[in-house]
Amino acid sequence: MAPADIDPQGFHDFELAGWQRASDDYHRYFGSLTMQTIGPLLDAVSTGTPGNLLDVATGPGYVAAEARRRGFSPIGIDFSQPMVDLARTLHPGIDFQFGDAEALALRDSEFGAVVMNFGMLHLARPEAAIREAHRVLRAGGSFAFSVWAKPEEAVGFAIVLRAVEEFADPNVGLPPGPPFFRFSDRDESARVLEAAGFRSSRVAQIPLIWRLESPSDFFEAFYRGSARTGGLLRAQAPEALRKVREAVEARVAAYRRNGQLEIPMPALVVSGRKP
Numbered sequence: 001m002a003p004a005d006i007d008p009q010g011f012h013d014f015e016l017a018g019w020q021r022a023s024d025d026y027h028r029y030f031g032s033l034t035m036q037t038i039g040p041l042l043d044a045v046s047t048g049t050p051g052n053l054l055d056v057a058t059g060p061g062y063v064a065a066e067a068r069r070r071g072f073s074p075i076g077i078d079f080s081q082p083m084v085d086l087a088r089t090l091h092p093g094i095d096f097q098f099g100d101a102e103a104l105a106l107r108d109s110e111f112g113a114v115v116m117n118f119g120m121l122h123l124a125r126p127e128a129a130i131r132e133a134h135r136v137l138r139a140g141g142s143f144a145f146s147v148w149a150k151p152e153e154a155v156g157f158a159i160v161l162r163a164v165e166e167f168a169d170p171n172v173g174l175p176p177g178p179p180f181f182r183f184s185d186r187d188e189s190a191r192v193l194e195a196a197g198f199r200s201s202r203v204a205q206i207p208l209i210w211r212l213e214s215p216s217d218f219f220e221a222f223y224r225g226s227a228r229t230g231g232l233l234r235a236q237a238p239e240a241l242r243k244v245r246e247a248v249e250a251r252v253a254a255y256r257r258n259g260q261l262e263i264p265m266p267a268l269v270v271s272g273r274k275p
């Protein structure tokens, strides 16, 4: 989708509404999955003695919590107040603040490290957030973010999006946002980081596996626990949604192993250093 087709404010508000309703279900269904990139993310920004770290789009605060265990002094920021409240409940003693990734209310050159775990693909203005990460980093500090690999590899997305195309309406009039899988392209990710002034950019693919109890949990994860894909599902007519659900649950059942679902959901960890 060309930038001219994007409605940044409409998309921002749509995402905000989605994340205000999804906090508990996101934590329930996606937490064990998105936690799998924390190690590689923190490794990518660890260049000596751990200092202060900003976890942007912190959600339930998983990265900030592990960063504290590793000796960093973390702050987590999210624009969804229910997410901030959940993070504070789950990880007492960590500073979680309400704030927008695209316009951080923080001073220049304040942090030794900035991370964003699966936030980039939800932003209306990702370049603005990358510029903000660069601004609040000290010289020599590092920024790392994670995104899903393309749906051909992160097969959970392929299952849901294909079923919507087959049985429902993929164009239900949601506010148009940046392409969801834009940063799944290694070259594009590295290019955008370098354009914002980062150097030594690196992209690593991490082989995540999403373990869930049942096909119904898989559908509910997207329907209740996500903003964009959930919004697409929630906007469908009841009969179309019923068919999508049936197809999704039948297809994901093929990933049953040892009494549970094991769905390949690889991710990319992209990082760069502020010179």
Ligand SMILES: C[S@@+](CC[C@H](N)C(=O)[O-])C[C@H]1O[C@@H](n2cnc3c(N)ncnc32)[C@H](O)[C@@H]1O
Residues within 6 Å of the ligand: 015, 019, 031, 034, 035, 056, 057, 058, 059, 060, 061, 062, 063, 077, 078, 079, 080, 083, 099, 100, 101, 102, 116, 117, 118, 119, 122, 123, 124
């Ligand atoms: C997919 S969740 C990732 C949560 C968490 N980082 C994790 O490791 O699982 C995306 C998070 O980004 C937050 N978010 C989306 N757009 C944002 C923005 N413009 N500013 C701050 N947070 C944002 C949402 O509220 C949500 O908590």
